[in-house]
Amino acid sequence: MHTVMPDCDTRPNAGGALIAARTADAVASGAPLGRIGNLEVRLARNEAEIAAAQEVRxxxxxxxxGARKDLFQAQDRRDADRFDPLCDHLLVLDTSLPGPEHRRIVGTYRLLRQEIATAAGGFYSEGEFELTKLVARHPGHRFLELGRSCVLKEYRSKRTIEALWQGIWAYINHYNIGVMTGCASFHGIVPAAHAEALTYLAHHCRTDSAWDVRAVAGRYCSMDLMPIEAVNAKAAIAAMPPLVKGYLRVGARIGDGCVIDHEFSTVDVFVVMPVKEIGARYVNYYGGEGQRFAA
Structure with a gap:
């Protein structure tokens, strides 16, 4: 997952049956999931909107x-992979913009539910972290993977982030999601460049044993990169990407180890958010709108 505020897999596609089952769902019809001013958040309604979201990405x-692109990506100017047909695509649209709706997309999140991922051969982030083991330890919870989060530069504001969270909250209520997971990214491929922030995460923001997730063998990089007594907490938090800070604010915890993603030129950490552990003030803030639109 590669995220701005901003995710090497070669397994075969799951086929049309899964896609048909997903798009037949009422929520996937694209009804609004939230609104803030001229910003509307909903799921993509058609292939044109998914393609437009890929163009934003x-x-x-x-x-x-500066992610590495192949020839086809450079020609199409779209970020696309085999997981896109399996996912719901959450969109933020600026309704004040002229033209067709798919040209009003200013932000997007990719959402992959556990039942779809299981039938298709796994989650995207399993290429970096041992998510399957976590899912197996919690058979009573339904998991949702969040990924490919991005917002156009001119729309990176609190309002846009709040619109996205309205949509996510409506979505997790509708599907009775118990746990949100996914990767969050630091720019660049040198963990030591983020030593203070990563060390702080390793010591103060780790999951407990019940929710622990480790980076896969062969890709594991330690986040404990400097003496903890040398870490300035304020500076460490300030150095974190906005998305990481946002996840931590709502109660997320971080898995064991980070992974270098050379394709996207990022250092990825794994985020785990059991819904019941999300801070009460965020539940109250987003819950009213989310419940209303999820009904």
Whole structure:
């Protein structure tokens, strides 16, 4: 997962049956899940909107952040992979913009539910972290993987983030999601460049044993990169990407180890958010809108 505020897998696609089952769902029809001013959040309604979301991702991940592109990506100017047909695509649209709706998309999140991932051969983030083991330890919870989060530069504001969270909250209520997971990214491929922030996460923000997730063998990099007594907490938090800080605010915890993603030029950490552990003030803040739109 590669995220701005901003995710090497070769397993075969799951096929049309899963896609048909997903798109037949009422929520996937694209009714609004939240609104803040001229910003509306909902799921993509058609292939044109998914393609437009992929174009937004390309502008952020490739044009802005310098991810490595192949020939087809460079020609299409879209960030796309085999998981896109399996996912719901959460969109933020600026309804004040002219033109067709798919040209009003200013932000997006990719959502992959456990039942779809299981039938398709796994989650995206399993290429980096041992998510399957975590899921197996919690058979009573339904998992949701969040990924490919990005917002166009001119829309990176509190309002846009709140709109996305309205949509996520409506979605997890509708599908009775128990745990949200996914990767969050630090820019660049040198963990030591983020030593203070990563060390702080390793010592103060780790999951407990029940929710622990480790980076996969062969890709594990330690986050404990400097003496903890040398870490300035305020500086460490300030150095974290906004998305990481946002997840921590709502009660998320971080898994064991980080992974270097050379394709996207990022250092990825794993985020675990049991819904019941989300801070009460955030539940109250987003819950009213989320419950209303999820009904």
């Amino acid at each position: 390309y502008r952020v991940f490739y044009d802005e952040l």
